[in-house]
Amino acid sequence: MISLISRAFAHTLPSMRLFTALTLPPPIRQRLEEIQTIFRPLPHLQSGVSWTRPENLHVTLKFLGDIEDQHLANLTTGLGKIEVPPMTFTVSRFLCLPHHGPARVLAAALSGDIAPLARLFAQIDATVRPLGVRREARDYKPHISLARFKNPSNRHTSQVLARVIDPFLLPTAPFSIESFELFESKLTPEGPVYRNISSFPGCPPLTLRQ
Numbered sequence: 001m002i003s004l005i006s007r008a009f010a011h012t013l014p015s016m017r018l019f020t021a022l023t024l025p026p027p028i029r030q031r032l033e034e035i036q037t038i039f040r041p042l043p044h045l046q047s048g049v050s051w052t053r054p055e056n057l058h059v060t061l062k063f064l065g066d067i068e069d070q071h072l073a074n075l076t077t078g079l080g081k082i083e084v085p086p087m088t089f090t091v092s093r094f095l096c097l098p099h100h101g102p103a104r105v106l107a108a109a110l111s112g113d114i115a116p117l118a119r120l121f122a123q124i125d126a127t128v129r130p131l132g133v134r135r136e137a138r139d140y141k142p143h144i145s146l147a148r149f150k151n152p153s154n155r156h157t158s159q160v161l162a163r164v165i166d167p168f169l170l171p172t173a174p175f176s177i178e179s180f181e182l183f184e185s186k187l188t189p190e191g192p193v194y195r196n197i198s199s200f201p202g203c204p205p206l207t208l209r210q
Contacts, residue, residue, distance in 0.1 A: 102152035
């Protein structure tokens, strides 16, 4: 009986829905917002599409899920021990996820220092595992979600969207990143709201390269 009560109590402990991510410098975010504006009236993108709000555009590193508040201090301490090398990227091309069949997400891929970014992801993956966060089964593919399709269909495949999307809207200017962030995600009827919990390693995270 006591064990059942303990398990029930554990499920009621305060928690936060967390993820780690790279934030984008304002000029890059502004360029992606311009692209979203260009895309909105295009065939197959006029309805049934949920566009990512510009302030929410980011590169997800690791989705952690619900983490109890009591573990937050250990989590931030562990993440703070990870060294983040200076990395340079461009937002290089559009892609649909998944690649085959009806797409659920319209995204933009990163090019540049992908190898050190993958190592950063692996370090985060290992750091959060003691908290019960599952290890990723798939290879890490960094991207920025521009929109999600509410009802995926054959109108939203890579082949169909390639005929209406101008690939020459990308790449963006190069930009540098020297940190990553821990965010809380709160789900609302109007869409997710993100709150920055902490930045690692805590230096100014982003500068736009000239």
